[in-house]
Amino acid sequence: MSLSTEQKVTTAINPVPAIRVSALNQGKVNEQGQYILYWMVAQRRVSWNFGLQRALEWGERLKKPVLIFEPLRIGYKWASDRLHTFVIQGMKDNQALCEEYGITYYPYVEPKQGAGKGLLAQLAHSACMIVTDEYPCYFIPRMVKAAAQHCPMLMEQVDSNGLLPLRASGRVFTTAASFRRHLQKTLLPFFASEHFPMREPLAAVKDLEKAQVSEQILENWPQADLNHLLNGGIQTLPIDHEVKVVDLETGQGGFQAAQRLLERFIDERLWRYHSDRNALESGSASELSAHIHFGHISVHEIAQRAFEYCDWHPQKVASKPNGSREGWWGASSAVEAFIDELVTWREIGFTFGFHRLDDYDQLSSLPDWALKTIAEHRDDPKPYIYTLESFEKAETHDELWNAAQRQLIREGRIHNYVRMLWGKKIYEWSASPETALEIMIELNNKYALDGRDPNSYSGIFWCLGRFDRAWGPERPIFGKLRYMSSDSTMRKLKAKNYLKRYATAQQAELF
Ligand SMILES: Cc1cc2nc3c(=O)[nH]c(=O)nc-3n(C[C@H](O)[C@H](O)[C@H](O)COP(=O)(O)OP(=O)(O)OC[C@H]3O[C@@H](n4cnc5c(N)ncnc54)[C@H](O)[C@@H]3O)c2cc1C
Numbered sequence: 001m002s003l004s005t006e007q008k009v010t011t012a013i014n015p016v017p018a019i020r021v022s023a024l025n026q027g028k029v030n031e032q033g034q035y036i037l038y039w040m041v042a043q044r045r046v047s048w049n050f051g052l053q054r055a056l057e058w059g060e061r062l063k064k065p066v067l068i069f070e071p072l073r074i075g076y077k078w079a080s081d082r083l084h085t086f087v088i089q090g091m092k093d094n095q096a097l098c099e100e101y102g103i104t105y106y107p108y109v110e111p112k113q114g115a116g117k118g119l120l121a122q123l124a125h126s127a128c129m130i131v132t133d134e135y136p137c138y139f140i141p142r143m144v145k146a147a148a149q150h151c152p153m154l155m156e157q158v159d160s161n162g163l164l165p166l167r168a169s170g171r172v173f174t175t176a177a178s179f180r181r182h183l184q185k186t187l188l189p190f191f192a193s194e195h196f197p198m199r200e201p202l203a204a205v206k207d208l209e210k211a212q213v214s215e216q217i218l219e220n221w222p223q224a225d226l227n228h229l230l231n232g233g234i235q236t237l238p239i240d241h242e243v244k245v246v247d248l249e250t251g252q253g254g255f256q257a258a259q260r261l262l263e264r265f266i267d268e269r270l271w272r273y274h275s276d277r278n279a280l281e282s283g284s285a286s287e288l289s290a291h292i293h294f295g296h297i298s299v300h301e302i303a304q305r306a307f308e309y310c311d312w313h314p315q316k317v318a319s320k321p322n323g324s325r326e327g328w329w330g331a332s333s334a335v336e337a338f339i340d341e342l343v344t345w346r347e348i349g350f351t352f353g354f355h356r357l358d359d360y361d362q363l364s365s366l367p368d369w370a371l372k373t374i375a376e377h378r379d380d381p382k383p384y385i386y387t388l389e390s391f392e393k394a395e396t397h398d399e400l401w402n403a404a405q406r407q408l409i410r411e412g413r414i415h416n417y418v419r420m421l422w423g424k425k426i427y428e429w430s431a432s433p434e435t436a437l438e439i440m441i442e443l444n445n446k447y448a449l450d451g452r453d454p455n456s457y458s459g460i461f462w463c464l465g466r467f468d469r470a471w472g473p474e475r476p477i478f479g480k481l482r483y484m485s486s487d488s489t490m491r492k493l494k495a496k497n498y499l500k501r502y503a504t505a506q507q508a509e510l511f
Helices: 050-062 081-101 119-125 140-149 176-186 201-205 215-220 226-230 255-276 289-293 299-309 333-355 368-377 388-392 399-411 416-428 433-447 454-462 486-493 496-501
Strands: 021-023 035-039 066-072 104-109 127-133 155-158
Touching: 035 050, 035 119, 050 066, 050 127, 050 155, 050 201, 066 081, 066 119, 081 104, 081 201, 081 226, 081 255, 104 226, 119 127, 119 215, 127 140, 140 155, 176 333, 255 289, 255 299, 255 333, 299 333, 333 454, 388 433, 399 416, 399 433, 399 486, 399 496, 416 433, 416 454, 416 486, 433 454
Parallel strands: 035 066, 035 127, 066 104, 127 155
Antiparallel strands: 021 155
């Protein structure tokens, strides 16, 4: 297996731009340590990864090998067969690649709650310093911060999240148009080669000695037997076995699967992305969000491939920054539309999480106009009110909504346009805005492979007014929030086959 046949083999590690690196503690570098520890927690890949690149940079500077440590905890919220399998498939690819490159890779899957406690500290004991991934969402910022506080040596976090470094965002943006304008003013310098992660950093360090993990550590915390786990072993783990593995190509995790999806998207669908993205049959979306979420593929790689496809380079930028969705890049319509989702819509959410880590998942983070209209309409009479259980079992009166929920349960995803309707209706049919938010977060994060992501909160909170504006006429329940109806969605999307496909629950989905 190899990352790419086109790769130009590099001979040295490019320094990671300072704007992407931040120290998590005041610890010192222990030059007597045996290795640089890369604690891989979000960007779970060995290509196009600034975190790994930073660890290798330190390795080169201190003349020490790098140890890649990729753990998978048991106790994270929504841990299930579906999510665990996806991550472990990615670990298998990483293991094979690391073996090929001759670098030490240590995969650890916690067999029972708390079993992994102390492992990071033990590994840190022999490390010169630690590098980890920065991720502005979910339990990761808390976990990383707590680990850094207890770590006597330097721990750095590295931002591989998007094309615009998180620290180049400056502030929270409340609309896509204002963020787009900011991108148009600030993004181009980040296309310089030193601001792109190395495609194949491990090729530059092929002949270095290998890091050793002590026998005592391996005895106490044995390396994960990935084949065993993927062949039934996962059943012994104390995780949710009701949320099943997704038996589709999009449900197969890892670097290899992500590359296949990317190739297929570029070859077969990107050319019609602008016109067909919302089509329910033969739509043109990339279906890459789960792989992006778990870090199995880098957005830098995806963006570069899309730009290469239409022979775009920064000199082609066609106009002054104006916040407009089309035309600024000077790329093809399809590529501009795709980049608008991949960069503008994706990164506005990452920026939001970064600046509002304390409340990105709370109603209080909504804009004032949305809070006001929600408060004014919270007691409006509701023709339908469902509980979490009824929503989860797809037992509403609305067949399109039920179909969307069944797609989520079965495939770990919902078609993008229908997903907006799915969220809007949970708001409309819940006892209160607070309950609606809880239900959306629970169902999205439990079942969606791409859930638990800054984008999850962008999408869910968009249904409640985030990144949107007030709409008229003011309506019952919704007030000035943008309204969506199942009837018009059915007409717009020609949903007959979609409804048929998800008309009834499959046996395995019955509760
Ligand atoms: C209620 C609701 C919940 C959502 N939950 C999630 C979630 O948990 N995880 C998630 O990644 N996305 C979420 N989204 C956004 C969007 O639905 C998905 O990103 C998109 O459908 C993924 O499909 P794709 O990879 O084929 O996207 P493509 O159309 O191929 O887009 C390429 C990439 O751009 C990004 N992107 C696309 N659309 C959006 C968007 N509207 N907002 C932010 N980024 C976007 C994604 O990373 C996506 O993979 C949610 C939207 C709504 C309305």
